[in-house]
Amino acid sequence: MTTPDAAAPAFDALVLAGGRASRLGTPKPGLVVAGRPLLDHALAATAGARATVVVGPDELAAPHRYALTREDPPFGGPVAGVAAGLAALDGGDPAPWVLVLACDVPRAVEAVPLLLDAARTAEGAGDAGREPREHVDAVRAVRGGRDQWLVGLYRRTALDAAVTRLRADGGVDGAPAHRLLGGLAARRVDDAAGTTLDVDTWQDADDHDRRARGAGPGGHPRPGQEAAMTNLERWVDALAAELDVDPDVVDIGAVLDLARDAAHNVERPAAPLTTFVAGYVAGMAAAEGGDRPLEDVLDRASELALAWSPAPELPGTDAGEA
Incomplete structure (x- = not known):
């Protein structure tokens, strides 16, 4: 710094x-x-x-x-x-x-x-x-x-x-x-370098995330870039090690994109629920030998979130009631 x-x-x-x-x-x-x-x-x-x-x-x-x-x-x-x-x-x-x-x-x-x-x-x-x-x-x-x-x-x-x-x-x-x-x-x-670019929209946040990730698979640094790892990347590495998962299969950017789409187009609690379900389905597909299951599942879930149109609530009905 x-x-x-x-x-x-x-x-x-x-x-x-x-x-x-x-x-x-x-x-x-x-x-x-x-x-x-x-x-x-x-x-x-x-x-x-x-x-x-x-x-x-x-x-x-x-x-x-x-x-x-x-x-x-x-x-x-x-x-x-x-x-x-x-x-x-x-x-x-x-x-x-x-x-x-x-x-x-x-x-x-x-x-x-x-x-x-x-x-x-x-x-x-x-x-x-x-x-x-x-x-x-x-x-x-x-x-x-x-x-x-x-x-x-x-x-x-x-x-x-x-x-x-x-x-x-x-x-x-x-x-x-x-x-x-x-x-x-x-x-x-x-400010020719854009250091004052702010975050007003989810797209702004995504642009900053992509710039900061610096590029290897799954958003992880290329060889020699370890010192530039963000706190989020270090957390993913630690979590993957604890759960015995290859960290390179975790596409941080794609998962964050899905979470953003779910939070913005459905509602905020949909973000963790959506990423959990997508990860669970991708894991099952990988166990069955599917080809690139994570990308396919994330893309499908994101498309669904972007197209989501919540049904209007009935008068006098609280959200979540049967």
Whole structure:
């Protein structure tokens, strides 16, 4: 993991984790993408922070790792989240910069060092004999010409002042990020590598999973890539060893795809049930000498899930009643 240079500016971190995730249909912080929950990806990116505040619901509480607060009102949007996070950071010796980071950016750990380096070079009065460096209050990523407001470093004094101005001009609840952050003098850091790509849909999650898996059969690393194994891959290897199964027969990507299709098109509890039934059937087929049974079973189950149309419930009938 890349870590900030010793000369990088001091910063605190705000991780915004309180959104509705309406397109996913499941809370983002706990969604496992590229082998670990999205919140863990974000926290890895804040490793160099003096203090870290997560803005999100009570179930995210982990006092030994970070402070937790909640935007007011809940689901008030990223600007309300920033305001709540800044309030939670008060009371100590605040760092001169604040990292504002959405929790749904799996590769943030790659983006943050670039922001810190840009902030470092922007500070100070310039080298001897040269013009003073430009004053900047924001260093944020830009991808495809679009500002990534929630992958950025902001000067604490400027961010506090922006929140105060916005409170006096309509309030922070529901305000778009650019109203809070767009007026700050900024240095923009081009994200040509796509490190700020976020996860808003199941397809986004799948794209990140495929990139992280790195390619051998079943999603396992090629020879020489063992050090890059994700936590999920190590778990599959350990489980396969415990149950005396060849780990290469476990196509992690295909199984996760099936689980996603079942959860998204049927309902969330359908994901583990569907993968269990598919695995059981594939095992029986393999015992009988079938040809590529796992792929066939997964494909058929996925097709069924994608075509599923739940029957409407009868009035006064609870789901699951006979």
